Amino acid sequence: MRLSEALTGQTVIITKVIGHGSFRKRLNEMGFIKGKPVFVVKNAPLKDPVEYRVLGYNISLRRSEASMIGVVTEEEAKTFETLPPLRVEADRGGAHQKIRNTGNVITIALVGNPNCGKTSLFNLASGSKEHVGNYSGVTVDAKKASFRYKGYVINLIDLPGTYSITAYTPEEKYVRKFILEEAPDIIINVVDSSNLERNLYLTTQLIDMNKNVILALNMYDELEKSGAQLKKDFLSKMLGIPMVPTVSIHGRGLPELFDRVIDVYEGVDPFVRHIHINYGEEIEASVARLRIMLRQHRPVTDTVSSRYTALRLLEKDPEPDYLLRNYTEVENIKLVAAEEIQRLEKLLVEDTTSLITGYRYGFISGALKETFKSGKNQSSITTDHIDTFLTHKYLGIPSFLLFLFLSFYCTFELGAYPTDWINNGVHLLSVFMQSHMQEGMFRDLLVDGIINGVGSVLAFVPNILILFFFISFMEDTGYMARAAFIMDKIMHGFGLHGRSFIPMVMGFGCNVPAIMATRTLRNKKDRILTMLIIPFMSCSARLPVYLLLISAFFPSHRALFLTGLYLLGIFIAVLMAQVFNKTLFRTKESPFVMELPPYRMPTLKNTLIHMWDKAKQYLKKIGGVILLAVVIVWALGYFPTHSVVLDHFDQQITQLKTQKAILSYPVNAKQGRSIAGNGNVAKESSSQSTVNATNNLQKQNLSQVQIDEKIDQLTGKRQSERLQNSYLGQIGRFVQPVMRPLGFDWKMTVCLLAALPAKEIIVSTMGVLYQSDKDTNSLGVRIKRDVYQSGPKVGQPVFTPLVAFSFLIFVLIYFPCIGVIMSIARESGSVWWAVFVIFYTTALAWIASLAVYQIGSFLIH
Numbered sequence: 001m002r003l004s005e006a007l008t009g010q011t012v013i014i015t016k017v018i019g020h021g022s023f024r025k026r027l028n029e030m031g032f033i034k035g036k037p038v039f040v041v042k043n044a045p046l047k048d049p050v051e052y053r054v055l056g057y058n059i060s061l062r063r064s065e066a067s068m069i070g071v072v073t074e075e076e077a078k079t080f081e082t083l084p085p086l087r088v089e090a091d092r093g094g095a096h097q098k099i100r101n102t103g104n105v106i107t108i109a110l111v112g113n114p115n116c117g118k119t120s121l122f123n124l125a126s127g128s129k130e131h132v133g134n135y136s137g138v139t140v141d142a143k144k145a146s147f148r149y150k151g152y153v154i155n156l157i158d159l160p161g162t163y164s165i166t167a168y169t170p171e172e173k174y175v176r177k178f179i180l181e182e183a184p185d186i187i188i189n190v191v192d193s194s195n196l197e198r199n200l201y202l203t204t205q206l207i208d209m210n211k212n213v214i215l216a217l218n219m220y221d222e223l224e225k226s227g228a229q230l231k232k233d234f235l236s237k238m239l240g241i242p243m244v245p246t247v248s249i250h251g252r253g254l255p256e257l258f259d260r261v262i263d264v265y266e267g268v269d270p271f272v273r274h275i276h277i278n279y280g281e282e283i284e285a286s287v288a289r290l291r292i293m294l295r296q297h298r299p300v301t302d303t304v305s306s307r308y309t310a311l312r313l314l315e316k317d318p319e320p321d322y323l324l325r326n327y328t329e330v331e332n333i334k335l336v337a338a339e340e341i342q343r344l345e346k347l348l349v350e351d352t353t354s355l356i357t358g359y360r361y362g363f364i365s366g367a368l369k370e371t372f373k374s375g376k377n378q379s380s381i382t383t384d385h386i387d388t389f390l391t392h393k394y395l396g397i398p399s400f401l402l403f404l405f406l407s408f409y410c411t412f413e414l415g416a417y418p419t420d421w422i423n424n425g426v427h428l429l430s431v432f433m434q435s436h437m438q439e440g441m442f443r444d445l446l447v448d449g450i451i452n453g454v455g456s457v458l459a460f461v462p463n464i465l466i467l468f469f470f471i472s473f474m475e476d477t478g479y480m481a482r483a484a485f486i487m488d489k490i491m492h493g494f495g496l497h498g499r500s501f502i503p504m505v506m507g508f509g510c511n512v513p514a515i516m517a518t519r520t521l522r523n524k525k526d527r528i529l530t531m532l533i534i535p536f537m538s539c540s541a542r543l544p545v546y547l548l549l550i551s552a553f554f555p556s557h558r559a560l561f562l563t564g565l566y567l568l569g570i571f572i573a574v575l576m577a578q579v580f581n582k583t584l585f586r587t588k589e590s591p592f593v594m595e596l597p598p599y600r601m602p603t604l605k606n607t608l609i610h611m612w613d614k615a616k617q618y619l620k621k622i623g624g625v626i627l628l629a630v631v632i633v634w635a636l637g638y639f640p641t642h643s644v645v646l647d648h649f650d651q652q653i654t655q656l657k658t659q660k661a662i663l664s665y666p667v668n669a670k671q672g673r674s675i676a677g678n679g680n681v682a683k684e685s686s687s688q689s690t691v692n693a694t695n696n697l698q699k700q701n702l703s704q705v706q707i708d709e710k711i712d713q714l715t716g717k718r719q720s721e722r723l724q725n726s727y728l729g730q731i732g733r734f735v736q737p738v739m740r741p742l743g744f745d746w747k748m749t750v751c752l753l754a755a756l757p758a759k760e761i762i763v764s765t766m767g768v769l770y771q772s773d774k775d776t777n778s779l780g781v782r783i784k785r786d787v788y789q790s791g792p793k794v795g796q797p798v799f800t801p802l803v804a805f806s807f808l809i810f811v812l813i814y815f816p817c818i819g820v821i822m823s824i825a826r827e828s829g830s831v832w833w834a835v836f837v838i839f840y841t842t843a844l845a846w847i848a849s850l851a852v853y854q855i856g857s858f859l860i861h
């Protein structure tokens, strides 16, 4: 919190004063010093200046000045005591001092290239469980954690990985904005020590920004293993940046790292020195000229070094207005910058952007030449070995397919066991509830709606867990980057990105996690395009419907039809991708480098955490939206509960039940007698009368079993009747005219509507709707026997093979399910994409089924 946000009458404690030289000095002289309490005397909204009391004096500050003072409230200061300690140190049993004074809050940002181990460091230090992946683009926003270390409160922030701090990608913009606006006290620049040259580029930009930087020489284990030698103290002195070797997956070096943080924060680290990278005489001259100008128009409360701003302007920063947002005379400054750029480019015959980049790399290679002797770089040698095989021209794709097949095989084969357990458990639970709860609406809701609905979704969790395990493993080892690389060419042919492949394949399991997996696509256009076509991947919820209808209508060509439907889905997806590329996403964004990180063996723990992360999102969805949807559809199919016909059924059923009770009574009575002993006259006589009743029933030739059957039949008929008259049935009939040209009757329409929460619901709804008098249990047979009860086609079967095929096509293409729609809304960041998917998939399904049915009918006649 900033002092400007403190309210009248509040006492807050100063944690830091942000800002530059003279401004900061002035504030310090006024008494605004770290650790001192400030009382807010008067602070009305919009009132400027604000009055404060510090060290016994009343002082007024401008609001903009007060916003440069970081503070904590007294309550916040108290909660600091409850924070966990630095994890690594705790593991070693280190003792902790109590927080000495509340001014000691250090905000640290982790900055570095993708895959250099920032998140691992963040997790290990704070004990949190953010996802670690050997795959860039995983950390999308900032994660924050707080802990205590040696009497200090440390706020650690994990930022997205970037190769530089310009403003060309969303990650870069984010990181820059964070550093400039949030002004962290310390930046820990995490670098991959086995790849110093590339990683230090970012460091040069931090040097220009003149921030408090500490270098974590991470992956030091790999540097040591490769036999390379680094004179780190020498390098440290040259750059003016303290450096600490770390191995963030094991926690090595972390206490030392945070010790250095404290030293730098307290201003006692001997290595800290602000250096200037030399950009050559001419560029430096331009920088100097710009700096004079910038200093004149610079706001007192600025946090950015003018050297940095000048350099960025000369580098043609894409957001100069952001850079100069606090300055006056912005246009003049931009004019001077443009003049200088022109002068430099004419003089040096090169683009200033590449000139400056060249100087930075020159600086790095110079620094490394004196301090670094490369070894044989173990990991990249093994990486090369593995890659000659795995990304081989001919072997690459087969080995990838083999790996995929293995993942899917395990997903479905191993997953089948726990899925069975869940299904059995859900069944037991619903039977238990059925028999232990009072009959009524609440029981129906719980059993038919919630338990069965959620159960059917829950049944996919084991499959999803296993699939995610493999995917996490592929990501963490670095294989995923290769898979994208291998598939890139083929996918490009379809106008898709190589990385779209994995989400699309995942779609065969379940579209919901597949939509979430599009996160690995960096480009927004590619992400949305992939989300739009994932619904055509036949997910496992569609499989039961396919199986039911294919077995009933095309028994001799089962495998052919099943494969055909899957392929048709892929075909439509590819087709739509082309269409969208030519319509919605015409502007092509520039291609970006597909980097291939070295292979790394992930720890099992990391992979499990990652897997769980993904599964958690799926489970959350069950808890929320899917549950709600299940209940709504259930209610639409359940109400109204009373009608003349229904009541008639109820009467018949009750009658049969009493008859059954009477039939079974003598048995009970006998038992009762044997327990109660003889002499119970009342029981004797009542038992006598039931015997008579039983005889009557037996005269009607109705045994107990037959009564049960009759009850079942009636209950089934009643259910079917109820569904017909329910709101859902009414909607179905209402919509039916639209579906008639596709060959669908109202029952099919109702099934399609009921399946909005999840497509497997089609099967269970059919089970309810297609009740047959004939004694057959097979749903397929019952569907086949269904005939039109009225209308021009009366007496003809409803379902012909053609209708079944048209229906299957519709099921494949239309509205995926509520979970997918919600995921698209969330992942695309716009409800409109979700709405778009609802309409375009359904419209497409309608057109496809219409074509199939109409052309088919024409051919048959």
Ligand code: GDP
Pocket (backbone or CB within 6 Å): 112, 113, 114, 115, 116, 117, 118, 119, 120, 121, 131, 132, 133, 134, 135, 136, 139, 161, 218, 219, 220, 221, 222, 246, 247, 248, 249, 250, 476, 477, 600, 602, 603, 606
């Ligand atoms: P981030 O992208 O910077 O957040 O990097 P991550 O923390 O996600 O780590 C990327 C990969 O490097 C993961 O596979 C980690 O297990 C691995 N890794 C992280 N730190 C180290 C380290 O110090 N040594 C080694 N050998 N591997 C590491």
Ligand code: MG
Pocket (backbone or CB within 6 Å): 118, 119, 120, 131, 132, 133, 138, 139, 161
């Ligand atoms: Mg990360």
